[in-house]
Amino acid sequence: MADKGAYAEGRPATIKDVAARAEVGIATVSRVFSGGSVSARTRERVRAAAEELDYRPSAVGRSLKTQRTGGIGLIVPDVTDPFYSDLMAGVLDCARSLGEHVVVDAAHGDPEREALIADRMMEQRVDGIVAVPMGGNEAWESVLRAGGNVVFADRESPAGGPAAPAVFTDDRAGVRSLVEYLVGLGHRRIAFLGAAGAGEAVGVREGAFRDTLAQRKVAIREDLMVVARPERDSAYAAAAGLLQGGADVSAVLASGHLLGEAAVLVARELDLRVPADVSIAMVGDVPWAELCDPPLTAVARPGHDVGYRACELLLRDRARRGRGGPVLVPTELLIRGSCGPPRGSRGR
Amino acid sequence: MADKGAYAEGRPATIKDVAARAEVGIATVSRVFSGGSVSARTRERVRAAAEELDYRPSAVGRSLKTQRTGGIGLIVPDVTDPFYSDLMAGVLDCARSLGEHVVVDAAHGDPEREALIADRMMEQRVDGIVAVPMGGNEAWESVLRAGGNVVFADRESPAGGPAAPAVFTDDRAGVRSLVEYLVGLGHRRIAFLGAAGAGEAVGVREGAFRDTLAQRKVAIREDLMVVARPERDSAYAAAAGLLQGGADVSAVLASGHLLGEAAVLVARELDLRVPADVSIAMVGDVPWAELCDPPLTAVARPGHDVGYRACELLLRDRARRGRGGPVLVPTELLIRGSCGPPRGSRGR
DNA sequence: CTGAAAGCGCTAACAT
DNA sequence: ATGTTAGCGCTTTCAG
Numbered sequence: 001m002a003d004k005g006a007y008a009e010g011r012p013a014t015i016k017d018v019a020a021r022a023e024v025g026i027a028t029v030s031r032v033f034s035g036g037s038v039s040a041r042t043r044e045r046v047r048a049a050a051e052e053l054d055y056r057p058s059a060v061g062r063s064l065k066t067q068r069t070g071g072i073g074l075i076v077p078d079v080t081d082p083f084y085s086d087l088m089a090g091v092l093d094c095a096r097s098l099g100e101h102v103v104v105d106a107a108h109g110d111p112e113r114e115a116l117i118a119d120r121m122m123e124q125r126v127d128g129i130v131a132v133p134m135g136g137n138e139a140w141e142s143v144l145r146a147g148g149n150v151v152f153a154d155r156e157s158p159a160g161g162p163a164a165p166a167v168f169t170d171d172r173a174g175v176r177s178l179v180e181y182l183v184g185l186g187h188r189r190i191a192f193l194g195a196a197g198a199g200e201a202v203g204v205r206e207g208a209f210r211d212t213l214a215q216r217k218v219a220i221r222e223d224l225m226v227v228a229r230p231e232r233d234s235a236y237a238a239a240a241g242l243l244q245g246g247a248d249v250s251a252v253l254a255s256g257h258l259l260g261e262a263a264v265l266v267a268r269e270l271d272l273r274v275p276a277d278v279s280i281a282m283v284g285d286v287p288w289a290e291l292c293d294p295p296l297t298a299v300a301r302p303g304h305d306v307g308y309r310a311c312e313l314l315l316r317d318r319a320r321r322g323r324g325g326p327v328l329v330p331t332e333l334l335i336r337g338s339c340g341p342p343r344g345s346r347g348r
Numbered sequence: 349m350a351d352k353g354a355y356a357e358g359r360p361a362t363i364k365d366v367a368a369r370a371e372v373g374i375a376t377v378s379r380v381f382s383g384g385s386v387s388a389r390t391r392e393r394v395r396a397a398a399e400e401l402d403y404r405p406s407a408v409g410r411s412l413k414t415q416r417t418g419g420i421g422l423i424v425p426d427v428t429d430p431f432y433s434d435l436m437a438g439v440l441d442c443a444r445s446l447g448e449h450v451v452v453d454a455a456h457g458d459p460e461r462e463a464l465i466a467d468r469m470m471e472q473r474v475d476g477i478v479a480v481p482m483g484g485n486e487a488w489e490s491v492l493r494a495g496g497n498v499v500f501a502d503r504e505s506p507a508g509g510p511a512a513p514a515v516f517t518d519d520r521a522g523v524r525s526l527v528e529y530l531v532g533l534g535h536r537r538i539a540f541l542g543a544a545g546a547g548e549a550v551g552v553r554e555g556a557f558r559d560t561l562a563q564r565k566v567a568i569r570e571d572l573m574v575v576a577r578p579e580r581d582s583a584y585a586a587a588a589g590l591l592q593g594g595a596d597v598s599a600v601l602a603s604g605h606l607l608g609e610a611a612v613l614v615a616r617e618l619d620l621r622v623p624a625d626v627s628i629a630m631v632g633d634v635p636w637a638e639l640c641d642p643p644l645t646a647v648a649r650p651g652h653d654v655g656y657r658a659c660e661l662l663l664r665d666r667a668r669r670g671r672g673g674p675v676l677v678p679t680e681l682l683i684r685g686s687c688g689p690p691r692g693s694r695g696r
Numbered sequence: 697c698t699g700a701a702a703g704c705g706c707t708a709a710c711a712t
Numbered sequence: 713a714t715g716t717t718a719g720c721g722c723t724t725t726c727a728g
Contacts, residue, residue, distance in 0.1 A: 026700095058720095063704090089454065103452075147358065
């Protein structure tokens with residue numbers, strides 16, 4: 001076989017191998033693959049050589065030269081959570097449309113781990129990071145100082161730090177609409193089932209809950225405000241404590257899908273009929289909400305949109321960032337069958 | 349301010365900037381960050397300089413030199429599907445423990461898109477790829493030829509091609525145990541609700557279904573073998589067709605969680621009691637299966653394990669790859685409340 | 697239109 | 713222990 005270049009199988013082909021095989025300079029090969037002007041004849045020769053060698057231009061070589069990797073980082077607490085899955089899908093969709101790839105990692109609610117991941121992504125020289133931050137901003141300040149551009153998703157930028165842009169759902173409005181719906185149904189003894197540790201996000205929901213109740217002149221029952229740790233067991237225990245206590249609760253607003261699940265399970269075990277004995281509603285829609293019997297009324301938080309817009313903000317609107325404050329994505333109240341008038345009300 | 353090196357803010361600091369500021373050679377800086385021998389005093393000076401500059405060693409520079417990126421690619425059909433979410437979490441866990449990062453993308457069942465993604469990952473020079481392949485092996489052959497190492501997950505290596513190692517769940521055994529359970533309960537008119545287009549995987553399930561029935565001397569009713577397209581609507585229509593036709597079906601085995609969902613919904617709409625009027629079971633466990641009323645009996649397919657082991661196979665056991673054939677991860681039959689003896693049976 | 701050469705940030709000899 | 717230097721694969725002037 002004619003030896004056009006000493007390329008030997010095993011290691012991926014480089015631009016040099018292709019150049020040698022096509023008997024052109026490496027600059028020409030580069031032009032062929034990054035769109036320079038090359039004569040049709042030469043271009044064909046190069047393509048053929050590349051094909052035979054299974055050549056793929058090395059993104060690392062290119063990145064070193066161009067100082068851009070064409071990749072972004074995505075940090076979520078947990079990839080198996082339906083909301084974050086949706087968010088991830090949104091980021092992926094947007095990134096694809098802008099020709100970037102995505103490095104994903106899960107921090108599992110550990111600020112230290114989150115910082116490590118962010119650091120690593122910075123070393124990777126991603127063009128930007130979309131993060132659902134759990135930690136405070138100490139870690140993120142360092143990233144920001146180093147010139148990293150980051151957009152926070154699903155949470156407001158931690159106060160105090162050099163604010164990064166943020167995209168999140170309008171949970172305040174979501175909870176408000178839900179509470180108003182419940183109050184409108186006649187409920188006065190509404191329990192709030194929240195989770196601790198989720199940072200600011202839950203504070204917002206509880207705040208909106210209290211505010212709306214106050215606005216509607218409904219007394220806030222502190223004994224019906226319970227907060228669980230973010231684990232399944234704790235959620236279950238909290239729900240049990242609430243519902244077992246005697247039928248003083250006419251409705252429960254679960255501030256997350258794990259809490260909602262706990263409420264449904266406990267109600268079923270206690271043989272409480274939903275919504276005849278107790279109404280249940282939750283923040284965060286999930287696939288099983290429709291499969292429940294009865295289907296669960298919920299405030300849908302469009303994770304896909306949040307992810308998409310965060311990515312867009314990161315990549316496309318780099319210029320006008322920070323302007324106009326954080327991006328609020330609207331939620332939607334999905335009224336299904338799990339809420340009704342409280343027992344003993346005059347009905348409708 | 350004393351001008352230790354002409355570093356100017358804005359662009360990320362390089363090894364040179366740090367070297368200048370610490371007044372050492374660049375090799376020394378490199379040693380500090382990649383574990384060479386450096387005197388404690390010097391090491392400290394370098395650390396300090398790096399800190400002030402927010403220096404992070406560039407992975408792209410390093411990768412170019414070492415020919416390893418320390419990253420792997422993961423290609424799934426859909427990141428929002430619970431099974432693939434689990435699989436992803438498994439890959440992430442394993443990758444983390446081995447110090448690699450993960451580039452994720454979703455192919456959405458489009459072989460062309462899948463090929464594009466794989467190609468891009470090869471350009472990225474990932475150290476390997478874990479893929480849930482939808483396309484045939486044409487695309488993958490090119491990847492393999494170029495020296496890429498790939499492990500298939502959740503599907504057998506496409507026949508004919510240069511086989512890559514594969515890790516998947518033992519669906520054959522899973523379906524068999526489910527069918528045997530159903531037959532043991534007394535069912536003779538069992539419907540199979542499958543989905544087309546999912547490649548080999550579904551074929552295996554249908555095959556196991558038929559084989560087990562034959563083995564147990566139960567006649568296979570071709571009119572009860574229905575196959576839907578992988579969309580929600582089609583699944584729903586198929587389930588409706590099956591259950592409406594008259595109560596000739598005593599149990600339905602849904603070959604996937606979308607199908608199971610459809611079956612549950614249809615049964616509810618038709619006011620069929622589960623399991624009194626009809627038993628329902630499905631392949632693939634999902635969170636909502638426990639929340640159903642009654643909770644759904646299902647064959648759990650451990651996505652996390654599949655992902656973890658695939659990643660391990662890719663990264664750790666590179667040596668003994670191919671030996672011993674594909675890795676089978678066991679499934680588990682989760683008996684819950686959705687299956688009972690058929691109507692009109694003598695009961696227990 | 698094409699080739700030669702510099703250099704992106706880093707590591708690994710090799711020299712001191 | 714530390715500095716010098718030669719590339720890794722690529723893009724991009726700058727000549728021709």
